[in-house]
Amino acid sequence: MMQRREACLQARLLTSKPFFTEDAQTIDTITSDEIQKVxxxxxxxxxxxxxxxxxxxxxxxxxxxxxxVMGSVHQQSSLRTLIHALIFNQGLFSIFLTINPADTHHPLTMHFAGIDFDLDNVLPEHLPSTYERAEIVASHPVATATFFHHFFISSILATLIEGGPGGGVLGKIKAYFVTVEKSYDINPRADLAACRLTPKPSTLNFDTIFQQDIIELVEQNNIHKHTNTCYKHAKLRGSAQKCRMRMPRKIIVKSEIDSVTGTISMKRNHEWINNFNEWIMSACRSNMDIKFVWSSSDAKALAYYVTDYVTKPSLSFHDSLALMVKVTKDFDKKPSNLPDNIHGRSRRLLLKMHNTLAS
Incomplete structure (x- = not known):
């Protein structure tokens, strides 16, 4: 509702501009056949x-x-400009971090959704089933958003990334840029390690308990398993297909620098584990990935990848055009309901197209 109100306001502001008169002539006379041709x-x-x-x-x-309009496809694409501006101001970035919070498994989500249980003593039998948790998350979007924004991302950024005067677990950070990608996948596992509390540093034998906790979290969440997503862009069939996540990866016994090419190879002793930071992994208690950008050429390539990835639209170009064709046809069928002036008709068509694409 808030998005539609904002879209309506922006449409009125746009059509009131002097330069819109020329565009209004084009919008008012464009036909569904023209869009169909495109x-x-x-x-x-x-x-x-x-x-x-x-x-x-x-x-x-x-x-x-x-x-x-906050949250719209076009507002997401405008993030590209902000990322480029940040790079221009602060320089190329050094670290690329991805966190995938397990909202359907985290006890705080259930607590905010009204499920009554002891947060200090979370037991498997106290939690709803996986399917029931997914239903709860889907029916309580405000509780899920509260957990994600205030008690998860904001806490990790403030305590682990920014840290104190000496920086956080990644050192001193000059700047960072955070985007959120929505995912509707439901993981059918009951991640008990994710439900347990993070080990307290004041606990006796903390180092041992912490390492055991990290090992269990990595085994549950950070070992890659092939899915259909891995091969959605593959052109080959059968065993010749290559995972787009580049898994499995080559085992490297020792970190080294190639003196000829300058290539840096970091030690890797497992083919299927995504990179992780143990402190961030312990805090987020879910799947994560972290990459250090070694050279300026890699940073430039990754900058293009990141801006394309985080601003990717939910609708393809031809899907958007197909919806626009449908809207134009429906719009032409109801001429009696349209305003008399060209600006009003153009505004109505633009708003209807925007709302259709946004929904």
């Missing part, structure tokens, strides 16, 4: 923005509306 070109791979100026005008104005 869709056909996109599917065939012959689309060129240079030859589709009218459709580009429509897309540009939809993006102008959505760019100010």
């Amino acid at each position: 869709l056909t070109q996109a599917v065939e791979g012959s689309y060129s923005s240079n030859y589709n100026s009218r459709t580009n005008t429509l897309l540009k104005n939809i993006k102008s509306i959505g760019g100010h």
Whole structure:
């Protein structure tokens, strides 16, 4: 509801600008056949923005509306500019960190959702089943968001990443950029290690308990297992397919630097384990990955990957065009309900297209 209100406001602001008069002429006269033609070109791979100026005008104005709506596809794509600005201001980044919190397994999520049990003594029999936990998470989005933002990400950033005057577990951090990617996968396991409390440093034999806890967490959460996602871009069939996560990885007995190529090879004694930081792993108690960026060329390549990955749209270009064709056809069927002026009709069409793409 808040997104739609913001989109409505932005559409009114856009159509009130003097420069919109020319665009309104294009938007008011564009037809579903024109958009369908662009869709056909996109599917065939012959689309060129240079030859589709009218459709580009429509897309540009939809993006102008959505760019100010928090959580929209177009607002996500605007993050690319912010990342580039941060790199320009602070320099290329050194670490790429991914954390996948197990909200369906964490007792705090259940607590915020109204499930009554002792947080200091979490036992498997006190927790709902995996399916019931997934239902609870799905039906209590505010509780899940509270756990994720306030008690998970914010805590890890404040205590482990930023840390005190001397920095956090990764050293002193000049700046960081955080994005959130929604995932609707449900893991059918009951991660008991994730449900247990983090070991307290004041506990006797803390080092031993901590290492045992980390080993169990890594075995449960950070050992890669092939799924269909690993091969979704594969062109080959059968055993010739290669995992896009590059698993299994080569075992390296000793860390070394190649004096000829300058390649840095870090020690690796397990083929299937993702990289992890033991302190962050202990705090998040879920799957994670961390990569150190060794050279400027790698940093530039990773910068392009990160900006593409974290700003990837939920809809492909041709899917968006297909929805726009449908909206235009429906819009043309109801001429009696449309405003009399060209600005009003253009605003109504833009808003309807934005809301359809956002939903």
